[in-house]
Amino acid sequence: MAKMTIGVLIVGIYSALTFYLGWGLKQWLEAMKWFHFPVLYWLVLYIISFSVIIGRVHKSLRLFSVIGNYWMFIFEYGLLLCVTAQIVLWLTPLNNIRLVGSVAVMVFLILWIVGSYLAYSPVVRQLNITMDKMDSELSSMRVVVASDFHLGVLSNKKHLQRFVNLSNEAKPDVVFLAGDIVDDDPKWFVQEGMADVMKQLTATYGVYGVLGNHEYYGKKIPAFVEEMKKAGVEILRDETILIDNAFIITGQEDITNKERQQLEALKLNEHLPWLVMNHTPDDLTTPAQAGVNLHMSGHTHRGQLWPNQYITARVFELDYGYKKKGQMHTLVSSGFGFWGPPMRIGSRSELWVVDITFQ
Structure with missing residues (x-):
């Protein structure tokens, strides 16, 4: 029973952090006027976030395992950049979601490229x-x-x-x-x-x-x-x-x-x-x-x-x-x-x- 409670707690915290990341990305997409189909957006986000588990259900779902591996990078650096962007918006005169969000996305893409190079070189x-x-x-x-x-x-x-x-x-x-x-x-x-x-x-x-x-x-x-x-x-x-x-x-x-x-x-x-x-x-x-x-x-x-x-x-x-x-x-x-x-x-x-x- 205790293990089940701990498991539920971990899933709850993880889901909440995923929501925070999705909410931050949603703010930027809305500022860029690129946000559409909210139900589909959240559905896809949570499927991706649990793709590591989905990929272990059956060998035919191998693609989800690959997606899950990439999601680990997205989750960690997405959260770090989301928190940083929120601090910049709250504590500095720079109150432009479109600009701050775009810089965060650019930094994320640079980290993706550099990280891939360091792994494969x-x-x-x-x-x-x-x-x-x-x-x-x-x-x-x-x-x-x-x-x-x-x-x-x-x-x-x-x-x-x-x-x-x-x-x-x-x-x-x-x-x-x-x-x-x-x-x-x-x-x-x-x-x-x-x-x-x-x-x-x-x-x-x-x-x-x-x-x-x-x-x-x-x-x-x-x-x-x-x-x-x-x-x-x-x-x-x-x-x-x-x-x-x-x-x-x-x-x-x-x-x-x-x-x-x-x-x-x-x-x-x-x-x-x-x-x-x-x-x-x-x-x-x-x-x-x-x-x-x-x-x-x-x-x-x-x-x-x-x-x-x-x-x-x-x-x-x-x-x-x-x-x-x-x-x-x-x-x-x-x-x-x-x-x-x-x-x-x-x-x-x-x-x-x-x-x-x-x-």
């Missing part, structure tokens, strides 16, 4: 670190780290090809895919033939990945792992492997799995560099104390859309970038893809090229 981040050689025979190693592809309808085969091209240009020794590789369900990965692209990845010691929370949401993990295997990606599920007696790789289950093993139980060798993938950077203290040399995560998207990064920065000890915690090097990527709207503001699609020097 990934960059390569460079990082150089030094770690204890221990008993490894290697003097150096280059790894590529990427996360949060959310491969599906909008983060598509073409976008995956961008990653493969950039990764292969770096000529890595190892490629790490730190979770949320597909957007819930691997069916789009299969239907679009993305395995043919993923197979093009080249790395001296192979390509390894872990599960993220969205693989769990999709509830098709065995199928996902099998598809990744066909694509040349070894998914590590609470597994530790030894590579050429030179270094160790551990892939943890995501924190979504409440039965995942403790990291200490996965430790294999005290005398070789230890590289760990854990999709969600929820706990950096445990791996640092366990002796991990390089810890890699994603999940946060760096908020993806401004000002959400201020929230992720409060939630996680490290929500983006590089940090050295004790003797452990920690890296959190904002992701190569995106979740929801194919836009980024205040973040950018990326992969990391990490050059490791052993001494």
Whole structure:
């Protein structure tokens, strides 16, 4: 009963915010003399606002899922600009709805264009670190780290090809895919033939990945792992492997799995560099104390859309970038893809090229 009450409350607040956004847009349309058919206007607005839910009812309603993803961007920035426009109208001498509304719409369109560019034009981040050689025979190693592809309808085969091209240009020794590789369900990965692209990845010691929370949401993990295997990606599920007696790789289950093993139980060798993938950077203290040399995560998207990064920065000890915690090097990527709207503001699609020097 309590859950139902909370659900009704959330839907009520969301519907009220949608009404406020629609009311603000209606004011501007009326000032421009473009507002007609009010019943149709409100009907379409609320259908769009709940399109994320509608799209999950049946696979034939896939278009609504796409619309729902774009709506997330419209909702967030529409509200921000609507509030800003109202403040300008109320607190300044500029009392011209037509002018203020037009400026707000222009800013929104600019954000749409810039956000789309930042999402679909990934960059390569460079990082150089030094770690204890221990008993490894290697003097150096280059790894590529990427996360949060959310491969599906909008983060598509073409976008995956961008990653493969950039990764292969770096000529890595190892490629790490730190979770949320597909957007819930691997069916789009299969239907679009993305395995043919993923197979093009080249790395001296192979390509390894872990599960993220969205693989769990999709509830098709065995199928996902099998598809990744066909694509040349070894998914590590609470597994530790030894590579050429030179270094160790551990892939943890995501924190979504409440039965995942403790990291200490996965430790294999005290005398070789230890590289760990854990999709969600929820706990950096445990791996640092366990002796991990390089810890890699994603999940946060760096908020993806401004000002959400201020929230992720409060939630996680490290929500983006590089940090050295004790003797452990920690890296959190904002992701190569995106979740929801194919836009980024205040973040950018990326992969990391990490050059490791052993001494």
